[in-house]
Amino acid sequence: MADKTIKIAYLYEDLMNTYGDSGDVKVIRYLLDKQGYQTKVDNISLDDKFDANDYDFLFFGGGQDFEQTVVAKDLPRHKETIENYINAGNPMLCICGGYQLMGDYYKTNSGITIKGLGILPLHTIFKADKRMIGDTRYMTEWGEVKAFENHSGQTYFDNTNMLHPFGEMIEGYGNNPQDKVEGLRYKNFIGSYSHGPLLRNTNVANAIVKMILKRHEERTANEVESV
Numbered sequence: 001m002a003d004k005t006i007k008i009a010y011l012y013e014d015l016m017n018t019y020g021d022s023g024d025v026k027v028i029r030y031l032l033d034k035q036g037y038q039t040k041v042d043n044i045s046l047d048d049k050f051d052a053n054d055y056d057f058l059f060f061g062g063g064q065d066f067e068q069t070v071v072a073k074d075l076p077r078h079k080e081t082i083e084n085y086i087n088a089g090n091p092m093l094c095i096c097g098g099y100q101l102m103g104d105y106y107k108t109n110s111g112i113t114i115k116g117l118g119i120l121p122l123h124t125i126f127k128a129d130k131r132m133i134g135d136t137r138y139m140t141e142w143g144e145v146k147a148f149e150n151h152s153g154q155t156y157f158d159n160t161n162m163l164h165p166f167g168e169m170i171e172g173y174g175n176n177p178q179d180k181v182e183g184l185r186y187k188n189f190i191g192s193y194s195h196g197p198l199l200r201n202t203n204v205a206n207a208i209v210k211m212i213l214k215r216h217e218e219r220t221a222n223e224v225e226s227v
């Protein structure tokens, strides 16, 4: 019988959920449930064992600067498996603080530089001019998205050939006040500043569910072959 259990890893849910991003995981579970799939969510926190290859979807939410410093110390042990997972085209969604930690570094407003995983060529810096807070609206390849942002970090891409924005801003700031773009799309990785949660926008949620089901099919086919 086909394996109908979708495996989701929720990275540092206990530390990186200040902004209610767990709603994204709830939406994904709801949509999968409607299609007859069960979901198993593993909350991966400090010192937990984790191998990205065991999963169909990785989720990493937003958080405050202090929690980001704590998480950043634990994160490097997972760099290799997360990097391979992303480069193989598997789905991952990172919101705000989680998105920032996938890049090279985040320089905070207290002058601390938090080292990111360095998987994606981008960096984030605090600039005294503004905290980006408020409603956002932007256009993505799946249509318009409405959300909410709340961040002091301004994100800049260091390799614009490799990285493409997730959306073009209509309202709000997104990555930074200059570029008029929101988030990042690289293969099936999505980074975004959108809370709300983002996946209340079912156009995006449905697109991610499709990616998850494709990944699940491939992963379980490989498992059967290697038995």
Ligand SMILES: NC(=O)CC[C@H](N)C(=O)O
Binding pocket: 019, 061, 062, 063, 064, 065, 068, 095, 096, 097, 098, 150, 151, 152, 153, 154
């Ligand atoms: N909303 C968030 O995840 C905030 C991320 C980060 N602490 C910032 O202020 O930029």
